[in-house]
Amino acid sequence: MKTFQVISPVDGSVYLEREYITSNQIETLLATATAAQKTWQKVPLSEKMAICERAVEYFLAHADAIGEELTWQMGRPIAYTPNEIRRGFQERARYMMQAAPQALAEVSVSEKEGFRRFIRRDALGTVFVVAPWNYPYLTSVNVIIPALLAGNTVILKHAQQTPLCAERYAEAFKAAGLPEGVFQYLHTTHDDVARIIGDSRIDFVAFTGSVSGGHAVQRAAAERFIATGLELGGKDPAYVRADAPLAFAVENLVDGALFNSGQSCCGIERIYVHEKVYDDFVQGAVALVNQYILGNPLDAGVHLGPMVRTSAAEFVRGQISEAVTQGAQALIDSTSFALDKAGTPYLAPQLLVNVDHSMRIMTEETFGPAVGIMKVSSDEEAIQLMNDSEYGLTASVWTGDADAALHIGNQIETGTWFMNRCDYLDPELAWTGVKDSGRGCTLSALGYESLTRPKSFHLRVSGY
Structure with missing residues (x-):
């Protein structure tokens, strides 16, 4: 079993060591996510929201411990790290829950005699979230919460500098009662990330990171007709x-x-x-x-x-x-x-x-x-x-x-x-970039559009 170490920038010590996921484990993870999604998408939105709210409460209850371990992993002063949870994370998660009922509601069109017509927003399937180390909770929550509320399953891969963040998500969702397989995480290599993106069981990729990383994600997805959301760099x-x-x-x-x-x-x-x-x-x-x-x-x-x-x-x-x-x-x-x-x-x-x-x-x-x-x-x-x-x-x-x-x-x-x-x-405004800052949109009601697909219903109910 191959492993990697997290070297703390605080003092140069080995803060923790983790194992990379194996090929067999990746296969099991993907199969589990696909199977779980078929059931999860049928769960009422109110129940999904209640589970996500309990997960947020878990994070808030453990904010100090999460902040300290985040300081050790990436170096931000402990005066600020717990606030990543208490402020931005909580604010974004709760706004996306608040926005969900309207954002995910059926879209009505004009009345037409003899017909019933509307547009439904279906889940994509499985969303692969590749998150960075600099704001590991703020960047990932932008996608994870709305993806779950939309009926998708989620697989999270955090940067190797902050692996405990992915594990904390798993703990929170387990405590919240999320069904098994709906949220999963992995620690893996860049090569395996590319292979996972290329797998037919992945339906959307949300990547936050460097421009070169964004190009790598695009190349990995190039043989498939799936969308990618890319939040890259800035000047x-x-x-x-x-x-x-x-x-x-x-x-x-x-x-x-x-x-x-x-x-x-x-x-x-x-x-x-x-x-x-x-x-x-x-x-x-x-x-x-x-x-x-x-x-x-x-x-x-x-x-x-x-x-x-x-x-x-x-x-x-x-x-x-x-x-x-x-x-x-x-x-x-x-x-x-x-x-x-x-x-x-x-x-x-x-x-x-x-x-x-x-x-x-x-x-x-x-x-x-x-x-x-x-x-x-x-x-x-x-x-x-x-x-x-x-x-x-x-x-x-x-x-x-x-x-x-x-x-x-x-x-x-x-x-x-x-x-x-x-x-x-x-969180009420669309988070998006132009040029090499990426493409796509998270947050706001518009953030749900990339995590769902429109499905039109055109029913002739009389006159046939």
């Missing part, structure tokens, strides 16, 4: 207009860039500031970043823990170093952050100015606690620069003028447009 921009609420913008954009050590798909990765407020913005941002504490994520008061692994930190160090070589100026003295040391996953936050789009720090996904700040002279220049990207997940404007925000937002190539907010998912 999310913010534009601070001359009329921005400046102190508010500084506070929220610094948090949006540095929270989770910058390891967020929709984190702020580049900031454009109008020349009239540029100096004040930069001064405020530097002062705030210098108040951050980089430390052991198990200690109280720590804002930044280690990145998920040393290689990730070295990648960000490389972007910063290259930008400085090309003329950028790093404004944060990393030596004032004692734990920042090359060859470790502990990395100080960084702000860079004198940047432009010839530098990777402004065009390539960083996924770390570093952000470039660039001066602009007009809305038009900001729009051009914001759209100058391979990505389009979220973007934001900071202004006191809602009409201007709408005017600019209509021209930005993005899945979500914010005014005076960033790095947040509202």
Whole structure:
């Protein structure tokens, strides 16, 4: 039996070891999911919702323990990890339950004499969810809860850095009374993931991860007529207009860039500031970043823990170093952050100015606690620069003028447009991206559309 280890970024120790699933076990898992789905789809929606609610209650009751083990697995400070369950996870799960009755209801059409006509939303079958390590519960709940409510069975594969998250789901659904086989998880290799996607018993794939991972999912599904939902990377921009609420913008954009050590798909990765407020913005941002504490994520008061692994930190160090070589100026003295040391996953936050789009720090996904700040002279220049990207997940404007925000937002190539907010998912709104940020939609009532298929009923009831 082959195994893998989870190396904790906290101290480099082996946190846990797990076995990979075998080929025979994969076969059993797929067969079980297919058989269970035939019964599960007939369960009344009210009963499905009650089971999912009990699962959410399980998570809430164990939020502290789940938070601590998540800190050990991926390094986010323990001050924040339980809130992944208490806030976002709970909010999204419960909204998708609330939206289910209407989203899954039959669609009526106009009356036609002698006929009964309507559209029903049928479950797809088995949904394969491939989830990442950076927000392992928030990303996966977007699909798991609505997929189950729609009558699908679910197979979950979590990143190898966070395998306990998949196991926690299984515990929660078992405690909630979910019938056996309706939810299952596996620990497996990339090669086996591709083989599973290619299996005829998989009916939809929901993947959150890198662009290269998205291409791999697409290749694996290419021989089959199934859909894939892909939530990939981002290089999310913010534009601070001359009329921005400046102190508010500084506070929220610094948090949006540095929270989770910058390891967020929709984190702020580049900031454009109008020349009239540029100096004040930069001064405020530097002062705030210098108040951050980089430390052991198990200690109280720590804002930044280690990145998920040393290689990730070295990648960000490389972007910063290259930008400085090309003329950028790093404004944060990393030596004032004692734990920042090359060859470790502990990395100080960084702000860079004198940047432009010839530098990777402004065009390539960083996924770390570093952000470039660039001066602009007009809305038009900001729009051009914001759209100058391979990505389009979220973007934001900071202004006191809602009409201007709408005017600019209509021209930005993005899945979500914010005014005076960033790095947040509202479960009532569609979560989607454009360009290399992926395709498909989760959350909102629209999130159910990719997890069901329409089936039309056309009944001649008289006149035959």
